[in-house]
Amino acid sequence: MKRTKQKLLNGCMAVAVALSATLTPVVANAATPDVLNAVTRIGGYDQYATAALMAQKGWAGTSDSVVLSAGMTYSLVDALAAGPLAAKLKAPILLTDNGQTLNASAKAELLRLKPKKVYITSGTAVIKQSVLNEIIAMGITPVQLGGYDQYETSVNIAKEMANQGVNISKVVIAAGWLSPSDALSVAPIAAAQGMPILTTTQGQLPASVKTYLDSINDKVTDSYVVGGTAVVSDAVKGQLKGNVKRYSGLSKYDTNVQILKGFARQYKNDKVYVANGETLVDALAVVPLAAASGSPVVLVNQQLDNVTKDFVKLNLSTNDMVAVGGEFVVPSAGMNALTSAVSYSTDDETVGSIDKTTPAVLTDNVLLTGDNITLQNAKANYSVYVKGDNITLNNLTVSGTVFVDPGEKGTATLDGVTAANIVILSGASDSIHIKNTTAGVLTVDSDSNVRVEASGTTTIDNTVVRTYAILDANGGSMGTVTITSAPGQDPVVELRGTFTEPVVVESQVTLKAAEDAVVPSVVINTENIDQKVTLEGSFKAVEVQSQGKLVLADNTVVETMKTTAKVDITIPSSSSIGKLQSGSTGTVVSGGGKVNGENTTSTPSTPPKTPSTGGSGGSGGSGDTTSTEIVEFSILDGADDGIADDTVNGTSGSADLTGLANTQMVGAIDITASPADSTLELTSLVSPGTGTVSFSNKSFSLSNPITMSDLLPAIKNGDVSLGTLRDLFGSSVTFRGTLSKSGYSDSSVNLTLNLSSSVTPPNNEWTTMTVNESTRVITATIKSGKGSTKLSTMGINNLVVNSFGVLPVSVKPDGGDWNDPTTTTGKAEIKADIETLVGTTWANATLGQLVNKKILFKDQNNNTWTINFK
Numbered sequence: 001m002k003r004t005k006q007k008l009l010n011g012c013m014a015v016a017v018a019l020s021a022t023l024t025p026v027v028a029n030a031a032t033p034d035v036l037n038a039v040t041r042i043g044g045y046d047q048y049a050t051a052a053l054m055a056q057k058g059w060a061g062t063s064d065s066v067v068l069s070a071g072m073t074y075s076l077v078d079a080l081a082a083g084p085l086a087a088k089l090k091a092p093i094l095l096t097d098n099g100q101t102l103n104a105s106a107k108a109e110l111l112r113l114k115p116k117k118v119y120i121t122s123g124t125a126v127i128k129q130s131v132l133n134e135i136i137a138m139g140i141t142p143v144q145l146g147g148y149d150q151y152e153t154s155v156n157i158a159k160e161m162a163n164q165g166v167n168i169s170k171v172v173i174a175a176g177w178l179s180p181s182d183a184l185s186v187a188p189i190a191a192a193q194g195m196p197i198l199t200t201t202q203g204q205l206p207a208s209v210k211t212y213l214d215s216i217n218d219k220v221t222d223s224y225v226v227g228g229t230a231v232v233s234d235a236v237k238g239q240l241k242g243n244v245k246r247y248s249g250l251s252k253y254d255t256n257v258q259i260l261k262g263f264a265r266q267y268k269n270d271k272v273y274v275a276n277g278e279t280l281v282d283a284l285a286v287v288p289l290a291a292a293s294g295s296p297v298v299l300v301n302q303q304l305d306n307v308t309k310d311f312v313k314l315n316l317s318t319n320d321m322v323a324v325g326g327e328f329v330v331p332s333a334g335m336n337a338l339t340s341a342v343s344y345s346t347d348d349e350t351v352g353s354i355d356k357t358t359p360a361v362l363t364d365n366v367l368l369t370g371d372n373i374t375l376q377n378a379k380a381n382y383s384v385y386v387k388g389d390n391i392t393l394n395n396l397t398v399s400g401t402v403f404v405d406p407g408e409k410g411t412a413t414l415d416g417v418t419a420a421n422i423v424i425l426s427g428a429s430d431s432i433h434i435k436n437t438t439a440g441v442l443t444v445d446s447d448s449n450v451r452v453e454a455s456g457t458t459t460i461d462n463t464v465v466r467t468y469a470i471l472d473a474n475g476g477s478m479g480t481v482t483i484t485s486a487p488g489q490d491p492v493v494e495l496r497g498t499f500t501e502p503v504v505v506e507s508q509v510t511l512k513a514a515e516d517a518v519v520p521s522v523v524i525n526t527e528n529i530d531q532k533v534t535l536e537g538s539f540k541a542v543e544v545q546s547q548g549k550l551v552l553a554d555n556t557v558v559e560t561m562k563t564t565a566k567v568d569i570t571i572p573s574s575s576s577i578g579k580l581q582s583g584s585t586g587t588v589v590s591g592g593g594k595v596n597g598e599n600t601t602s603t604p605s606t607p608p609k610t611p612s613t614g615g616s617g618g619s620g621g622s623g624d625t626t627s628t629e630i631v632e633f634s635i636l637d638g639a640d641d642g643i644a645d646d647t648v649n650g651t652s653g654s655a656d657l658t659g660l661a662n663t664q665m666v667g668a669i670d671i672t673a674s675p676a677d678s679t680l681e682l683t684s685l686v687s688p689g690t691g692t693v694s695f696s697n698k699s700f701s702l703s704n705p706i707t708m709s710d711l712l713p714a715i716k717n718g719d720v721s722l723g724t725l726r727d728l729f730g731s732s733v734t735f736r737g738t739l740s741k742s743g744y745s746d747s748s749v750n751l752t753l754n755l756s757s758s759v760t761p762p763n764n765e766w767t768t769m770t771v772n773e774s775t776r777v778i779t780a781t782i783k784s785g786k787g788s789t790k791l792s793t794m795g796i797n798n799l800v801v802n803s804f805g806v807l808p809v810s811v812k813p814d815g816g817d818w819n820d821p822t823t824t825t826g827k828a829e830i831k832a833d834i835e836t837l838v839g840t841t842w843a844n845a846t847l848g849q850l851v852n853k854k855i856l857f858k859d860q861n862n863n864t865w866t867i868n869f870k
Contacts, residue, residue, distance in 0.1 A: 039321050039322075039323060039332075039335050039336075039339055040320075040321075040322050040323070041322070041323040041324075041325075041326075041330075042054055042057055042286075042322060042323070042324055042325075043282075043323065043324070043325045043326035043327070043329075043330075044105070044326070045326075046105075047071045047095055047279070047281040047282060047285070047325075048071055048094075048095045048096065048097065048103045048104075048105040048106060049105045050281075050282050050285065050324070050325055050326075051071070051092075051093060051094050051095040051105070051106070051281075051282075051285035052094065052105040052106065052108065052109045054092060054093075054285050054286055054289050054324075055092035055093075055094060055109050055113065056109070056112075057289060058092060058288070058289040058292060059092050059113060062112075062113050062114045062115070063090070063091055063092060063113045063114075063115055064089075064091075064115055064116050064117070065089040065090070065091035065115055065116070065117050065118075065119065066091050066092060066093075066094055066109075066110065066113060066115040066117075066118050066119070067082050067085060067086040067089070067091050067092070067093045067094070067118075067119045067121065067288075068093075068094050068095075068096060068106065068118050068119065068120050068121070068127070068135075069082055069093055069094075069095055069096075069120075069121045069122065069284065070095070070096065070097070070098065070121070070122045070126045070127055071095030071096060071097060071103070071281050072097060072098060072126075073279070073280075073281070075098070075122060075126045076180055076280055076281060076284065077150040077176045077177045077180055077199065078121050078122040078123075078126065078146060078150055078153050079093075079121045079122070079284055080150070080154065080174065080176065080180055080183040080184065080187075080197060080199055080284075081121075081153065081154040081157040081158070081183070081196065081197040081198070081199065082119075082121045082157060082284070082287070083184075083187035083188065083190065083191040083197070083284070083287030083288060083291065084157075084161060084166075084187070084190050084191040084194065084195060084196055084197060084291075085119065085145075085157050085160055085161050085164070086119075086191065086287065086288035086291075087191035087192060087194075087287070087288050087291035087292070088161055088164050088165075088166055088191075088194065089119070089164065090288075090292070091115070091119070091288060092109070092113070092285075092288055092289070093284065093285045093287065093288055094106040094109055094110070094285075095281060095284075095285060096127060096131065098126060098127070098128070099128070099131075100128055100130045100131070101130065101131065101134060102131055102134050102135070107134075110135070110138060110140065111138070115140055116140065116141060117140065117141045117142075117143055118135055118140050118141070118142050118143065119143045119145055119160070120132070120142055120143065120144050120145060120146060121145050121146060121153060121157065122146045122153070123144070123146035123147070124146075126146070127146075132144075143160070145157055145160060147208070148208075149206075149208075150176045150177065150199050151176065151198075151199050151200065151201075151206035151208050151209050152206075152208040154176075154196070154197060154198045154199045154209070155198065155208050155209055155211075155212045157196065157197075158171075158196035158198060158212065159212070161194070161196055166194045166196075167194070167219075167528040167529065167530060168194070168195070168196060168216060168219060168220075169219050169220060169221045169222070169527070169528060170193065170194075170195045170220070170221060170222040170223070170224070170242075170527075171195060171196055171197075171198055171213070171220060171222075171223050171224070171240075172186055172190050172195050172196065172197045172198065172223075172224045172225075172226060173198055173199075173200055173223060173224065173225050173226070173232060173236065173237075173240060174186065174197055174198070174199055174200070174225075174226045174227060174232070175199065175200065175201075175202065175226075175227045175231035175232050176199035176200065176201070178201075178202060178227075178230075178231045179227050179231040179252065179255075180280055181252040181255070181256070181277050181280060181283075181299060182226040182227040182231065182248075182252065182255055182259075183197050183199065183226065184280055184283045184284060184287070184297070184299070185226065185252075185255060185256040185259045185260075185297070185299060186224070186226045186247075186259050186263070187283075187284075187287045187297070188267070188273075188286075188287050188290040188291050188295065188296060188297050189259070189263045189266050189267055189296070191287055191288065191290075191291035192266065192267065192291045192294050193266055193527075195224075198212070198213070200232060200236055201236075202230070202231055202232060202233055202236075203233050203235060203236070204233075204235065204236060205236055205239055210239070213239075213240070213241065217241055220240075220241040220242045221242045221243065222242045222243045222244075222245070223240035223241060223242050223243070223244045223245075224244075224245055224246075224247065225237050225240070225244065225245070225246040225247070225248075226246075226247050226248070226255065226259060227246075227247075227248055227255060228246075228248035228249070228255070229248075232246075245262070245817060245829065246817060247259045247262045249307075251305070251307075252277050252299065253277055253299055253300070253301065253305040253307060253308050254305075254307050256277065256298065256299040256308070257307055257308060257311045260296050260298070260311070260315075260316075261311070261315075261832055262829075262832065264315070264441075265443075265464050265466075265482070265484060265828075266484075267294050267295060267296045268293065268294040268295060268445050268466065269316060269317045269403070269423050269425070269443065269445055270295075270317055270319070270320060270405075270425055270445070271293055271295040271317075271320045271321075271322065272295060272296055272297075272298055272312070272316050272317065272318065272320070272321050272322070273286050273289070273290045273295055273296070273297045273298070273321075273322045273324055274297075274298045274299075274300055274321060274322065274323050274324060274330055274334075274335065274338070275297055275298070275299060275300070275324040275325060275329075275330065276299070276300065276301070276302075276324075276325055276329035276330055277299030277300060277301055278301060278302075278329075279325070279329055282324045282325040282329065283297055283299065283324065285324075286324045296316065297324075298312060298316070300330060300334055302328075302329070302331055302334075303334075304333075304334035304337055304338070309337055309338060312338050313338065313365055313382040313383060313400060314382055314383060314399060314400035314401065314420065314841070315383075315400060315401055315420075315421065317385075317401075317403050317423070317425070318338055318339045318341075318365065319385060319387075319403070319405070321335065321338065321339055323335055339365075340364055340365065341364055341365035341366060341367040341385070342362060342364050342365070342366050342367065343367040343368075343369060344366070344367070344368050344369070344370060344373055344375070345369045345370045345388075346370050346373075347370045347371045347372055347373070347388075348370075348371070348372045348373070349370065349373055349374075350373075350374045350375075350376065351373065351374070351375050351376075351378075352374075352375050352376040352377045352378040352396075353376070353377040353378060354377065355377065356377050356395055358377075359377050359378050359379045359395075359397070360377065360378040360379070361378070361379050361381070362378055362379065362380040362381060362382075362384075363381050363382075364381070364382060365380075365382045365383050365384070365385065366380050366382075366383070366384045366385065367385045367387065368384070368385060368386050368387060368388055368391050369387045369388050370388045371388045371389045371390055371391075372388075372389070372390045372391070373388055373391050373392075374391070374392045374393075374394060375391070375392070375393050375394070375396060376392075376393075376394040376395055376396070377394070377395045377396075378395075378396050378397075379396075379397045379398075379399075380396065380397070380398045380399065380400070381399050381400075382399060382400045383398065383400035383401045383402070383403060384396070384398050384400075384401075384402050384403070384419075385403045385405070386402065386403065386404045386405060386406060386412050387405055387406065388406065388410075389406050389407065389409075389410040389411060390406075390410070390411050390412070391406065391412050391413075392412075392413045392414075392415065393412075393413070393414045393415070393417050394415050394416055394417075395415075395416040395417075396414075396416070396417045396418075396419075397417075397418045397419075398417065398418070398419035398420070399420065399841065399844065400419070400420055400421070401419065401420060401421040401422070401423055402414065402417065402419045402421070402422045402423070402439075403423050403425060404422065404423065404424045404425060404426075404427065404432055405425035405426050406426060406427055406431070407426055407427075408426055408427070408428065408447070408448035409428050410426065410427055410428060410431060411427065411428060411430075411431040411432070411433075412427065412431065412432055412433070413433045413435065414432075414433070414434045414435065414437050415433075415435040415436055415437070416435070416436050416437065417434075417437040417438075417439075418437070418438045418439070418843065419437075419438075419439045419440075419843060420439070420440050420441075420841040420842065420843040420844065421439060421440060421441045421442075421443065421843075422434070422437075422439045422441075422442045422443070422460075423442075423443045423445060424442070424443065424444045424445065424446055424450055424452055424469075425445060425446055426446050426447065426448050426450065427446060427448060427450035427451070427452075428448070428450065428451070429448075429449055429450070429451050429470065430451050431450055431451055432450060432451065432452045432453065433453050433455070434452065434453065434454050434455070434458050434460075434476065435455050435456045435458060435476075436455075436456040436457045436458060437454075437456075437458045437459075437460075437476075438458070438459050438460075438790075438792065438843070439459075439460050439461070439843065440460075440461050440462070440792055440831070440841065440842045440843040441460070441461065441462050441463075441464060442460045442462070442463045442464070442478065443463075443464045443465075443466065444463070444464070444465045444466065444467060444469040444471075445466045445467055446467050446468070446469065447467065448468070449468045449469070449470065449492075450468075450469055450470070451469075451470035451472060452469060452470070452471055452472065453472040453474050453476075454471075454472070454473050454474065454475070454476030454477065454478050454497075455474045455475045455476050456475060456476060457476070458475075458476025458477065458478075459476070459477050459479075459792075460476070460477060460478050460479045461479045461480075461792055461831075461842070462479045462480050462481075462482065462827070462828065463478040463479055463480070463481045463482070464481075464482050464483075464484065465481065465482070465483045465484070465491075465493050466484055466485055466491070467485070467489075467491050468491045468492055468493070469491070469493050469494070470493075470494045470496065471493065471494070471495055471496065471497075472496040472497045473495075473496070473497035473498050473499050473500075474496070474497045475497075475498075477500060477501075478499065478501075479501050480501040480502055480503075480504060480827070481495075481499065481501070481502075481503045481504065482504045482506060483503070483504070483505045483506065483507070483509050483511065484506040484507045485507045485508065485509060489507075489508070490508050490509065490510065491509055491510070492509070492510040492512065493509055493510070493511055493512070494512040494513075494514060495511070495512065495513050495514060495517045495519055495537075496514040496516065496517050497516075497517060497518070498517075498518040499517070499518060499519050499520065500520070501521075502520075502521040502522070502523050503519060503521065503522045503523070504522075504523045504524075504525065505522065505523070505524045505525070505526065505533055506525060506526060506527060507526055507527055507531055508526070508531035508532055508533065509533060509534070510533075510534040510536060510553075511533065511534070511535055511536070512536040512537050513535075513536070513537030513538055513539055514537065515537070515538075517537065517538075519539055519540065520540055520541065520665070520719070521540070521541050521542075521543070521719065522535070522539055522541070522542045522543070523542075523543050523545060524542065524543070524544045524545065524546065524548075524550065525544075525545040525546045526546045526548050527546075528548075529546075529547045529548045529549075530548070531548055531549075532548065532549040532550070532551060533548070533549070533550050533551070534550075534551045534552075534553055535550070535551070535552050535553065535556055535558065536552075536553035536556055537553075537556060537557075538556070538557045538558075538559075539556075539557070539558045539559070540559050540560070541559065541560045541561075541562075541667070541719075542558050542560070542561045542562075543561070543562045543563075543564070543709075544561070544562070544563045544564070544565065544567045545564050545565060546565050547565045547566045547567065548565075548567060548568075549567070549568045549569075549570075550567050550568070550569045550570070551569075551570045552569070552570065552571045552572065552575040552577075552591075552593065553572070553575070554572050554574045554575060555574045555575060556575040557575065557576055557578070558576070558577045558578065559578045559579065560577075560578060560579045560580075560581075561577050561579070561580045561581070562580075562581045562582075562707070563580075563581070563582045563583075563585050563587045564583075564585060565585055565587075566585050566586040566587055567582075567585070567587045567588075568587075568588055568590075568604060569587065569588070569589045569590075569591075569595075570589075570590055570591040571589060571590070571591040571592070571593030571594070571595060571600055572591050572592060572593050573591070573592035573593055573599075574593065575591075575593040575594075576593050576594040576595070577589075577593075577594070577595045577596070578596075578597075579596060580595050580596055580607050581704045582607050583704075587606075587607060588604035588605055588606065588607070589604065589605065589606075589607045590602060590603055590604045590605065595607050595608055596608040596609060627744060627745040627746075627747050628673060628674065628675070628678045628739040628740060628741050628744050628745070628746065628747045629650040629651060629673065629674050629739070629747060630648050630650060630651065630652070630653055630671060630672070630673055630674075630739065630749060630751075631648065631672045631673060631674050632646075632648060632670075632671070632672035633646045633647075633648050633653030633654075633655065633669070633670075633671055633672075633751060634646055634655075634669070634670040634671075635655045635657065635666060635668075635669060635670075635753065636666075636667050636668045636669070636670055636705055637664070637665050637666065637667050637719070642670075643657070643660065643664065643666070644656055644657050644660070650747075651739075651747050651748065651749050651750070652749060652750040652751070652752070653671075653749075653750075653751050653752070654751075654752040654753075654754060655751075655752070655753050655754065656754050657722060657753060657754060657755050658754055658755065658756055660722055661722070662721060662722055662723030662726065663721060663722070663723065664721065664722040665719040665720070665721055665722075666708060666719060666720055666721070666722055666725065667705075667707065667708060667719040668705035668706055668707045668708060669705060669706045669711065669751065670705040670706075671702050671705075671706065671751075672702070673702050673739060673741075675741050675744065676702070676703075677701070677702070677703060677741065678702055678739050678740060678741040678744075679699055679700065679701055679702070679739070679740050679741065680699070680700045680702055680706075680737050680738070680739050680749070681698065681699045681700075681737050681738045681740065682698045682699075682700070682711075682735055682736070682737040683698075683736055683737050683738065684735075684736045684737075685733055685734065685735050685736070686733070686734045686736070687728075687729035687730055687732060687733040687734070698737075708720045711735075722755065725753070725755055726755045726756050729753075729755060730755070730756075731754070731755055731756050732752060732753060732754045732755055732756075733752070733753050733755065734750055734751065734752040734753075735750070735751045735752075736748070736749070736750050737749055737751075766782065766783060766786045766789060766847055767780040767781060767782050767783060767786070767847075767869075768780075768781045768783060776863060776864065776865040776866065777865070777866050777867075777868065778865060778866070778867040778868070779867075779868050779870055780867055780868065780869050780870065781870045782847055782848060782850075782851065782869065782870065786847055787846060787847055787848025787851070788846050788847075788848060789846060789847045789848075790843070790844075790845070790846055790847075791834065791842065791845045791846065791847060792842055792843050792845070810857065810858040811826075811830050811855065811856070811857045811858075812833070812855070812856040812857070813830065813833040813834045813836075813837045813853075813855050813856075814837055814853060814854045814855065814856070815833070815836065815837060816829075816830070816832075816833025816834075816836065816837070817829065817833065818858070819833075834855075837850075837853055838850065838853070847869075850869040851869050851870060852868075852869070852870070853868075853869055854866055854867060854868050854869070855867050855869075
């Protein structure tokens with residue numbers, strides 16, 4: 001059924017405007033905008049009634065559980081951490097006052113919902129014992145979570161989350177009474193991801209919080225601090241475990257924006273809740289409702305903040321916005337400013353400019369609701385919404401996001417589009433065609449099994465898939481593909497075409513490789529051990545970095561697999577893993593399929609040993625050899641095939657790679673020693689590009705090839721191109737170390753990779769660099785004509801490797817945080833920090849905007865360097 005059309009103007013005026021748009025360069029603006037009829041409001045006469053209305057909105061029937069919090073402003077801190085627990089319980093949050101009886105709105109909802117338990121987030125000094133008695137008299141069991149203070153209350157809530165089955169590996173640390181808005185900004189995201197919110201004082205972790213964190217120390221992989229140092233000090237941040245990241249802004253509203261930027265991959269983009277950032281009680285009650293749909297909560301004041309307005313219009317879908325609270329707390333004027341748009345609704349029309357050199361300027365959001373519309377030769381200052389069927393965007397620059405939502409049977413074509421983001425919300429199984437397009441992030445978040453095709457010169461930095469999807473890299477690049485999903489979901493993602501970057505799996509999913517698909521690398525790093533990943537098809541290389549379950553579907557072939565954590569792998573009889581390296585991780589295999597050339601058993605057991613890759617040479621381990629020695633030395637590509645001519649003379653080896661193209665991938669070094677089970681301890685590497693770099697505790701058993709990820713800490717997702725090695729090292733690199741075996745004399749060995757016939761200085765097509773070794777300062781002078789180069793066309797890898805002349809293990813744009821440039825998350829964080837540094841989006845940022853700015857990085861020896869752009 002065709003969607004209802006919104007008319008821009010009536011009668012002849014509409015015809016005149018439409019004709020002028022097709023015949024001449026035009027400027028469309030919001031002087032007389034359409035306001036989208038997509039704003040709904042959940043608001044009662046007070047906060048207690050509003051919370052009750054939210055419960056009715058999200059829980060039409062009964063609910064086994066309810067969370068009850070105090071609704072007075074002064075006691076709000078007790079309930080800050082309630083959202084994630086409510087989400088786990090799938091329970092609404094009701095509010096009551098400090099009277100001797102239940103608030104009337106809360107009591108009416110309890111009678112309607114008929115819960116078995118009510119979880120209470122304040123002690124009896126706030127929610128009176130008489131209220132608890134009233135709840136008991138209703139046949140409901142109260143569960144008291146209130147602690148001695150707000151900090152202990154947050155710990156009690158976290159413990160109850162664990163009691164309810166949440167596997168806690170990530171935590172949020174927020175200020176309590178100093179800045180409650182920060183905790184509420186992150187609450188819907190924390191709730192959807194099962195992360196507890198722990199409150200703290202500014203200067204030190206409260207004893208109850210520290211004791212709790214110490215008790216889960218070995219499980220915590222990530223810690224998030226919300227709020228600046230004025231509310232959560234660096235001393236507190238320094239006590240946290242795992243990867244630690246701070247999100248903060250210049251105000252509570254800016255902090256809300258920074259949190260939403262940082263966690264952009266963790267929420268869906270089809271519904272947005274808007275709540276008042278001063279009263280906050282409405283925002284508290286909406287948390288479980290927002291978490292249930294994976295939606296963000298935007299905080300506003302009565303006067304809409306410009307930072308918030310621009311962020312929402314550039315990044316979030318305003319097609320379905322919910323105002324939380326009455327007109328006084330969330331005024332309609334602000335909602336109208338967020339949702340305003342210029343609307344085109346006439347079928348079969350062409351809008352924009354007829355002149356490619358003079359694009360039409362669209363100064364507000366653009367809404368396309370008619371079918372068969374073409375929007376061409378235009379520049380949109382905010383976002384574009386594709387809501388009609390068979391819409392084409394041609395030669396279009398979008399400062400914000402292109403939202404593609406043509407319906408489950410609809411299609412759309414993007415040709416020659418440059419945008420910060422593209423979000424696919426719906427489409428048919430052969431529907432979304434992206435041609436000759438550049439975007440920072442492509443997100444697929446569709447309820448239908450949509451096919452997204454990238455062709456021509458399409459270049460996308462990162463693709464994030466949260467739902468069922470078919471990705472077809474038909475000549476275009478989709479960058480690093482990250483597959484994630486909401487807890488409890490199990491999407492199927494099919495890959496077609498040729499992928500050049502790793503595919504990263506972060507949650508439970510079935511990943512299918514079509515018959516003709518080229519997938520060089522799959523990295524599995526799921527959020528928790530309960531998530532299962534299923535692989536179907538043929539895969540060259542798979543690395544599993546997280547504990548969990550991996551299942552191969554029938555007729556699935558994995559050429560090589562490496563596990564760095566304990567994994568339970570099921571291989572059916574028709575499937576196989578050609579070469580599995582599991583080390584001492586405790587990985588087990590079962591199912592009857594083949595691993596390392598041998599059949600597995602029906603019960604989980606240790607994998608068969610990796611087949612030998614070569615003879616031991618000489619007398620091997622017979623005892624006649626008094627010194628260890630190298631027998632064979634090979635350089636392997638990602639498929640474990642030899643790619644170079646190698647020469648060995650016992651204690652040294654060299655490989656000639658000079659005749660190979662920069663695109664050649666290098667996966668591992670395979671060394672055969674005598675005796676065969678010798679240990680190689682690398683002590684240093686030497687190259688023209690890096691000088692001498694010393695190692696410590698870098699030992700390798702030679703029973704398996706040494707991967708580039710093992711050899712160089714900064715390469716974590718598989719293979720590395722020969723071009724990157726040449727940029728990094730220059731003409732050659734020599735690895736030095738000691739070969740040892742009990743009962744044999746140690747040997748000093750040298751392994752040299754000859755990379756090119758000449759030394760390449762640490763310069764590139766974009767900058768000329770001057771290096772001060774003593775101060776570790778690099779001056780990068782941007783070459784003439786290169787200042788307009790988009791950073792998005794360079795990519796993070798090229799930016800850091802070619803600018804620094806070294807492969808950093810950590811990067812920090814000035815004012816940002818340290819992040820790993822080789823991981824998907826790290827790249828995203830670096831991009832966000834660079835956006836803040838230059839004051840624009842990654843898609844629009846240019847090399848010239850880095851002039852007079854600096855980026856810091858750490859090398860392999862943890863030395864800090866500074867690069868100044870000139």
